[in-house]
Amino acid sequence: MPMGLDIVVSGPAPTQLPGAGRPQPARRAHRLVARDSGEYLFVGIRGAAGVRGGSGAHSPRQPEDVFLTPGDICFYDAHDPAALDFPECFRTKVFLVPYESLGLCETDVRRLAGTSVPRMSRLGSLLSPFLSELADTASSSRPPVGELLAWNAVNVLATLATERLGRDATCTPDARTPMMARILEFIDLHLTDEDLSPETIAGAHHISARYLHRLFQDEGTTVGRWIQRRRLEECRRDLMIRVRGGRTIAAVANRWGFMSATHFSRVFRAAYGMSPSEWRDTVGRGTPASRR
Structure with missing residues (x-):
């Protein structure tokens, strides 16, 4: 599962x-x-x-x-x-x-x-x-x-x-501060940058790295975990969309900031319970186009 x-x-x-x-x-x-x-x-x-x-x-x-x-x-x-x-x-x-x-x-x-x-x-x-x-x-x-x-x-x-x-959920986007909303948008826009880090994020928003970490602590996570989670989500989506496109798993991982294929495979399995190739093959078998 x-x-x-x-x-x-x-x-x-x-x-x-x-x-x-x-x-x-x-x-x-x-x-x-x-x-x-x-x-x-x-x-x-x-x-x-x-x-x-x-x-x-x-x-x-x-x-x-x-x-x-x-x-x-x-x-x-x-x-x-x-x-x-x-x-x-x-x-x-x-x-x-x-x-x-x-x-x-x-x-x-x-x-x-x-x-x-x-x-x-x-x-x-x-x-x-x-x-x-x-x-x-x-x-x-x-x-x-x-x-x-x-x-x-x-x-x-x-x-x-x-x-x-409901609408007033503590950790939903509607309840986040404007600063946090801008930070999350910035992260999404720079997910493909391999040098995306707490320091670069904090510098772009003129806050200290310590304050940035505190903001994410209030969200129940860390900066690194959030970035990794978003990158994994985009990789999983890419593997599903491009299942017949011929793009390799390593290329998808590299596009979203994972420089090591081994590391990417390990964290993908930890998050989703299967390897990237297993996910790609599962989606491929489940789509009508792949059965033509």
Whole structure:
């Protein structure tokens, strides 16, 4: 699955939601309560840094009940899973995905934990059955098909997260300062420059490199990681668009600032769960033009 996405399909009631750590009842800010037996969809958001959910790591509080009906989609922090209060007979389908893959920051994760998309809402009625079927199909499909389905799942979940956060989401472009918006635009315009660095970015905006790093820290990432992520996204897009164009993987990598093909292949696999050639071949098999 791409970008560390895991899909967990379970039958009888689990004792706890899948997560990265042991259960910590004193820190849980939410208790998920089922209104009836049936199937429930969960989105577990995780991060390498150990994102913590709504209660915070230092001030435990009483759980807040979140009531769910069958078919509802609920977000939770995979590093601090919510408590379950469900009937004996229910089924779960859980999507575990890194928060960066959803375009979120740590603050967004704290705001999303415990929020749900009701099955009877406009988005829920459209996406709940789609995600349910996608979970079954992706988890049982061979790698090429499973990878493409999983990409669809990530895009759908990112849309849901954006909808839940609303216009005032902490880390969405609309909420960024004008300075940060200009910096991100500058980075996008200079992604092909091999000398793009924190120093050149800071100098172009007449700020110190230290202040630049602080701005990205507030976004939950670093300057280097942001640049690498954007370059990888452009490389992945180029490999998909130019699958029949004859351009080599090394040429695509070099165009977007990766001077070492070995390094590019390593970071591409770490980000997307497959090598650049595997991604190109998968897209090639999945496009109608490639089957002519």
